[in-house]
Amino acid sequence: MRLRARPDAPGPVPDPAAAVRDLTVDLGGEPVLRGLDLEVRGGEVLSLVGPNGAGKSTLLSALAGDLAPASGEVELWGRPIGDWHPARVARRRAVLPQAHRVSFPFTVAEVVAMGRAPWNGTPAAGEDAERIAEALALAEAESLAGRAFTSLSGGEQARVMLARIIAQQAGLVLLDEPTAALDLRHQEMVGRLCRELAERGSAVVAVLHDLDLAGAYSDRCALMDRGRIAACGKPVEVFDAERIGEVYRQPVKVETDPDTGAPRVTPVR
Amino acid sequence: MTATVEAAPEAGPLKRLAVPSAIAALLVAVLGIGVLTSGATGAFPISAGDILSSIGHRLGLGGAPVEGTGESVLWNIRFPRIVLGVLVGACLACAGTLMQGMFGNPLADPGIIGVSSGAAVGAVASIAFGLVFAGNWTISACAFIAGLITVTIVYLLSRSNGRTEVVTLVLTGIAVNGLAGALIGLFIFFADNDEITAITFWQMGSLSQATWPKILAVLPPAALGLLLAPRYARRLDLLALGERPARHLGVDVERMRIDLIVIVALLTAAAVAVSGVIGFIGLVVPHLLRMAAGPGHRALIPLSAMAGAAVLVWADLAARTVAAPAEIPLGVLTALVGSPFFFWLLRRTRRRQGGWA
Numbered sequence: 234m235r236l237r238a239r240p241d242a243p244g245p246v247p248d249p250a251a252a253v254r255d256l257t258v259d260l261g262g263e264p265v266l267r268g269l270d271l272e273v274r275g276g277e278v279l280s281l282v283g284p285n286g287a288g289k290s291t292l293l294s295a296l297a298g299d300l301a302p303a304s305g306e307v308e309l310w311g312r313p314i315g316d317w318h319p320a321r322v323a324r325r326r327a328v329l330p331q332a333h334r335v336s337f338p339f340t341v342a343e344v345v346a347m348g349r350a351p352w353n354g355t356p357a358a359g360e361d362a363e364r365i366a367e368a369l370a371l372a373e374a375e376s377l378a379g380r381a382f383t384s385l386s387g388g389e390q391a392r393v394m395l396a397r398i399i400a401q402q403a404g405l406v407l408l409d410e411p412t413a414a415l416d417l418r419h420q421e422m423v424g425r426l427c428r429e430l431a432e433r434g435s436a437v438v439a440v441l442h443d444l445d446l447a448g449a450y451s452d453r454c455a456l457m458d459r460g461r462i463a464a465c466g467k468p469v470e471v472f473d474a475e476r477i478g479e480v481y482r483q484p485v486k487v488e489t490d491p492d493t494g495a496p497r498v499t500p501v502r
Numbered sequence: 503m504t505a506t507v508e509a510a511p512e513a514g515p516l517k518r519l520a521v522p523s524a525i526a527a528l529l530v531a532v533l534g535i536g537v538l539t540s541g542a543t544g545a546f547p548i549s550a551g552d553i554l555s556s557i558g559h560r561l562g563l564g565g566a567p568v569e570g571t572g573e574s575v576l577w578n579i580r581f582p583r584i585v586l587g588v589l590v591g592a593c594l595a596c597a598g599t600l601m602q603g604m605f606g607n608p609l610a611d612p613g614i615i616g617v618s619s620g621a622a623v624g625a626v627a628s629i630a631f632g633l634v635f636a637g638n639w640t641i642s643a644c645a646f647i648a649g650l651i652t653v654t655i656v657y658l659l660s661r662s663n664g665r666t667e668v669v670t671l672v673l674t675g676i677a678v679n680g681l682a683g684a685l686i687g688l689f690i691f692f693a694d695n696d697e698i699t700a701i702t703f704w705q706m707g708s709l710s711q712a713t714w715p716k717i718l719a720v721l722p723p724a725a726l727g728l729l730l731a732p733r734y735a736r737r738l739d740l741l742a743l744g745e746r747p748a749r750h751l752g753v754d755v756e757r758m759r760i761d762l763i764v765i766v767a768l769l770t771a772a773a774v775a776v777s778g779v780i781g782f783i784g785l786v787v788p789h790l791l792r793m794a795a796g797p798g799h800r801a802l803i804p805l806s807a808m809a810g811a812a813v814l815v816w817a818d819l820a821a822r823t824v825a826a827p828a829e830i831p832l833g834v835l836t837a838l839v840g841s842p843f844f845f846w847l848l849r850r851t852r853r854r855q856g857g858w859a
Contacts, residue, residue: 299746323752336606336742337797347740351752401751 243325246275246404247310250436251296256305258291265291267460278427278437280447283457284481289440293407297328323351327403331410333390338381341393348400364400372396387414406430408439424450444498472496522801533812540584540819546575586712587818588811589724590773595810596731597769598784599803603738604762608789612770613781616678620652621645621774623685626701630689638719646771653763707780707833709818716776724772727765728807735799780833782840783810
């Protein structure tokens with residue numbers, strides 16, 4: 234079975250865990266990403282923010298190895314991502330897609346267990362049960378374990394998929410709008426979860442629409458604008474009222490949360 | 503729609519094994535009783551005890567042949583038919599399971615999406631043109647090649663952006679079935695009277711042509727397909743998440759797709775070559791099993807093969823006894839029972855998706 238072919242140990246997350254260099258991606262003949270450079274580091278939460286159509290999800294897909302770049306490089310563990318066997322890539326990076334769809338009524342426990350598939354046939358397979366239980370707990374989805382995935386609400390499905398990603402134990406975690414379907418409490422849960430994964434050494438990249446959430450939970454924030462990175466750095470540095478206003482074409486004011494020191498972005502109404 | 507699944511208690515490892523094992527035991531019993539009943543029933547009744555004794559005799563375990571012509575009726579007429587039924591049923595149900603997993607769609611079935619009729623075109627061509635390039639294996643080989651071409655066409659035509667819409671799939675099936683029907687008609691037009699009779703009977707789907715040499719002809723593709731299919735179980739589970747998520751979990755999706763197309767073509771060719779087009783087994787069997795044993799393919803694939811075999815043995819017994827001494831074509835019988843099920847499944851899928859759009 235191919236999944237079991239030549240198990241390798243990913244080892245500790247290198248620095249950078251992943252990188253794009255001078256990356257240009259065309260979709261349908263239109264350039265969506267225009268000459269991007271970005272490095273993703275272990276132990277760090279990097280958020281991708283920006284208006285609709287800025288190229289956030291495309292950049293995430295490129296990091297995941299789903300897209301063939303028109304030019305430039307995407308590297309994983311220091312090697313071009315296209316050079317890796319899919320199974321080896323899967324032991325290093327996990328991807329949470331935007332849409333959650335499961336064709337048949339698999340139970341939540343089965344769906345989360347699918348996240349362990351890359352480790353099938355490796356010594357790490359012995360930890361499967363433990364990892365699945367832990368992932369369900371972290372995503373607050375234990376109580377759903379026996380239910381059919383197809384019977385869950387959108388927010389519950391999102392949490393289960395998050396648990397599947399955690400169970401995969403990847404050094405690079407790519408999350409495409411992980412908070413989209415979630416209520417206030419669970420949005421915060423995702424923020425804390427990203428921090429937890431980073432503390433364990435993973436590199437976490439999340440596409441976020443909520444700037445406050447990005448400001449509160451990320452180490453670095455990349456503000457994207459029409460296929461380029463307009464600014465990248467600590468959220469307090471990136472979230473400049475003038476710059477945000479320009480990129481989003483919506484005037485905003487930026488304040489500092491008196492309790493946490495995180496920037497808070499409010500539209501000027 | 504998911505009430506049955508929701509009501510199930512938490513799926514522990516014990517339950518995961520217990521339910522499929524219980525179903526497997528039940529299916530073996532149903533199949534065993536079916537084989538004995540079918541062997542015993544007919545114009546020349548033979549008792550179940552005599553059958554067991556005769557089997558024991560042939561295996562060198564004691565026992566005795568059935569008296570008089572009984573032995574010949576049993577071994578030259580009934581057993582070939584039963585063995586063919588087992589093979590064809592297992593192949594059809596297994597092919598249905600693989601296709602449904604591959605398309606992520608419970609409506610996929612070799613008959614509905616036209617793969618069976620595609621394979622039939624190859625088989626009919628070889629009958630009509632009297633091809634013998636591969637001896638006994640000619641019909642199987644032609645059915646396999648035509649089946650392979652058809653699965654590939656259906657797959658390419660009915661997918662867009664890594665998904666298969668139900669409408670596209672069913673419409674592709676209509677188009678492929680239409681084309682296959684036209685080609686078969688064309689071959690009939692060029693065939694002589696004897697060949698026409700052979701083709702017509704064959705087209706309605708029947709096990710009555712079963713002989714040991716013909717079984718030997720379909721055995722290689724059937725065995726190969728049935729042995730290879732379980733290797734893809736885990737990956738088919740992952741494919742339920744979608745193509746990209748499956749790739750993100752390490753599945754070489756492109757490679758797997760090609761492998762599965764070949765396996766489905768092998769299974770369909772084996773099912774169609776001797777017995778013609780027998781519909782709905784590949785649709786109904788995996789679906790019912792999924793409701794009973796859950797959607798995990800590691801249990802579903804072997805259970806489907808067993809259940810398909812059991813269902814077809816019993817269906818054939820019904821086909822040749824309900825109107826005795828006449829015989830209803832088996833394909834007609836499975837279509838009579840299977841079509842209403844298909845209607846129900848269509849409506850249910852449609853309701854769940856909120857219309858076809």
